[in-house]
Amino acid sequence: MSAPRVSIIVLCRDRWEDTRRCLEAVRLHTPAGLCEVLAYDNASPDGTAAGLRELARDWPALRTRANSRNVPFSEAVNQGMRDARGELFLWLNNDTVPGPGWLEGLLGALDSDPRIAGVGPTTDHMAPPAQIAGPCASRREPEAEDAVFLGGFCFLVRRTAVERVGNLDERFLWGWEDMDYCLRLVHAGFRLALARGVFVRHEGNRTIALMPAAERRRTDLWNRRLILEKWFHARSLRADILELFSRTGAPWDIYRPEVSVIVAGRAAPEHTERCLDSVRRCSAGAKYEALAADACLPGRESDVLRLIERFGPETRFFSCPGDASFARTVNRAMLQAQGDFFVILRNDALVAPGWLERLVQAARAHPAAGAVGTLTNSVTVPWQDRGAPAPASGPGPRPVPYLRAVCLLVARAAAEKVGPLDERFAWGLEDVDYCLRLRQAGFAVLLDEGVFVANAGNGRHGAAREEQLLREFRENSRLLFEKWAGHPLFLSEMSAAC
Structure with a gap:
């Protein structure tokens, strides 16, 4: 037959x-x-x-x-x-x-x-x-x-x-x-x-x-999350496919985030959930995606599905070993991120309304900026540490030697030129090193004093012992001095802060 x-x-x-x-x-x-x-x-x-x-x-x-x-x-x-x-x-x-x-x-x-x-x-x-x-x-x-x-x-x-x-x-x-x-x-x-x-x-x-x-809502959220992961941004597609999208009226705009918010920190699910919740509540109208390492979550599929339903398909959870450093976690997220800007956000940070729009506005207004950071609390950086928010109409961005990455926006173009964070750093000073590398490559590092992001409580340390933290700090300081000692960018005020 x-x-x-x-x-x-x-x-x-x-x-x-x-x-x-x-x-x-x-x-x-x-x-x-x-x-x-x-x-x-x-x-x-x-x-x-x-x-x-x-x-x-x-x-x-x-x-x-x-x-x-x-x-x-x-x-x-x-x-x-x-x-x-x-x-x-x-x-x-x-x-x-x-x-x-x-x-x-x-x-x-x-x-x-x-x-x-x-x-x-x-x-x-x-x-x-x-x-x-x-x-x-x-x-x-x-x-x-x-x-x-x-x-x-x-x-x-x-x-x-x-x-x-x-x-x-x-x-x-x-x-x-x-x-x-x-x-x-x-x-x-x-x-x-x-x-x-x-x-x-x-x-x-x-x-x-x-x-x-x-069940219908859960199914739709799951499917949207999956399609966004696979085809979220123009970088995933050829130009002729994008041109076809524009001619055929396909809903392409919903798949193009402007910003990728990377939430990283040592395993502390309660911090990660609070951080993601503040991002969701305070970023209305912004075209963003949020990426969080699954090592920061309880780990069960049911928990991930619950979080997808809670935070929406714009939030993605990527695999990263539980013992991965802050730098390695951020680097892995950057490889998957789709936005024109990356925002490195510690998982114990809490953002405020309008935070993301203002950071992006500052970055677009200063194309020479490789990074834009915010005021925060509980950091040993005199120009960045502020116990309370500055007025929303505060002064515009100004150049600073470096910033701590409680909340740090990095332009994709700058990240592609400078490369990934140095993974030799173990939970500390990788952000200082990265800012110095950005400046060495000709980019400015700016502080926007009109944006305040609260540092809610050292979620990155989890249950680590004080002795371990001290060892990490000493090793990170040694590595930073080895890389930058004698360099013109390594100012005396940085040495004192480190």
């Missing part, structure tokens, strides 16, 4: 009437011999499995399979593509209703250019903006319009493209896996096309709509 050209993969969960209507439309409007249909029941309690078996009795092209649990969309589609025999895969939601000429129209768009890996139709509901259109009669040779994101409710993709880029990312839970897959295809050099002359009615996202509200 020869293999069909197209394998249509339909995932079913409850709402048998939707599934029956979808499959009957496929059968009615698809030429015989062109496709096979693989329908997977996701442990539906409403008799869907029995209904599928009954349909398959007199429809040889229909193959059915019953899953023992409610498998997420990405996992079920991968299951279908493994079972499929066709040279093309078509993902089809069970709440869609194809019309006459739908498949021929999609195939016409796909065959118009061998570089096109995936094609989608227009529809009336639950799709990227470019795909939304009123009902129309499908045409065999519709216009193939460039796209960068097509909804997975009806998506035709070449087997050869899947073999090249791999299966869907099964970490996604009911959503965003289609955007991720489209980006992977385009990033690999393939084209995507919207078949403007093909219309497939879509009833809406029934599976997600039936979820309890709390």
Whole structure:
């Protein structure tokens, strides 16, 4: 028996009437011999499995399979593509209703250019903006319009493209896996096309709509966090993909943080949570992401999920060994950070409203600045230590020899020129060393006295003994003097402070 050209993969969960209507439309409007249909029941309690078996009795092209649990969309589609025999895969939601000429129209768009890996139709509901259109009669040779994101409710993709880029990312839970897959295809050099002359009615996202509200919110936050991690910033994408985004109206702006706030400190979950909470409350309107080392957290997946739900998808947690130094933790975060500016924030710091906007404003107003810091308390730096906040309308930034990194904004351009923090420093003076390196490279180090960030209590030390802290301080001081003794930048006031 020869293999069909197209394998249509339909995932079913409850709402048998939707599934029956979808499959009957496929059968009615698809030429015989062109496709096979693989329908997977996701442990539906409403008799869907029995209904599928009954349909398959007199429809040889229909193959059915019953899953023992409610498998997420990405996992079920991968299951279908493994079972499929066709040279093309078509993902089809069970709440869609194809019309006459739908498949021929999609195939016409796909065959118009061998570089096109995936094609989608227009529809009336639950799709990227470019795909939304009123009902129309499908045409065999519709216009193939460039796209960068097509909804997975009806998506035709070449087997050869899947073999090249791999299966869907099964970490996604009911959503965003289609955007991720489209980006992977385009990033690999393939084209995507919207078949403007093909219309497939879509009833809406029934599976997600039936979820309890709390589970739906949790799922959406998880998916948004994952898509942000993978495709958050222009640096992850080629210029032509960005240009496609702008032309197709995709919601690209939500993935571009201006600032990456890096929260680092020795394991102290209570400090980290308070710090992240202050960032969330006091950074309204700012385009930022927050990165915190998972070594600063309780460590259980349930705790991470709880924090994602609490702080939103803009907050990411990255892996870092529990014994990693402050410098190593910050360096690892910088490698993953997406912003034009990095803010190094100690996990025992508490920020105030307007803090981030003012720091960014200061950095943009002084392009020669490599770093901008704030007033704080409990540091042994006379020009930076302040027991109380300065007035919000205080004086503008002024040059200083160096700053402690209770809260320190660093321009990406400066960090790329100077390099990472020196990881030989063990919990101390790595910030002084970094400021000196910035100045040595020609950048200014500025203090903005109109911003105050509270140092809430040495969370970086945790339960370390005083003797260990003293040893670390002596070793860090020795290293700093070895690096900078005799250098013009190493002023006498620095020596006294160290």
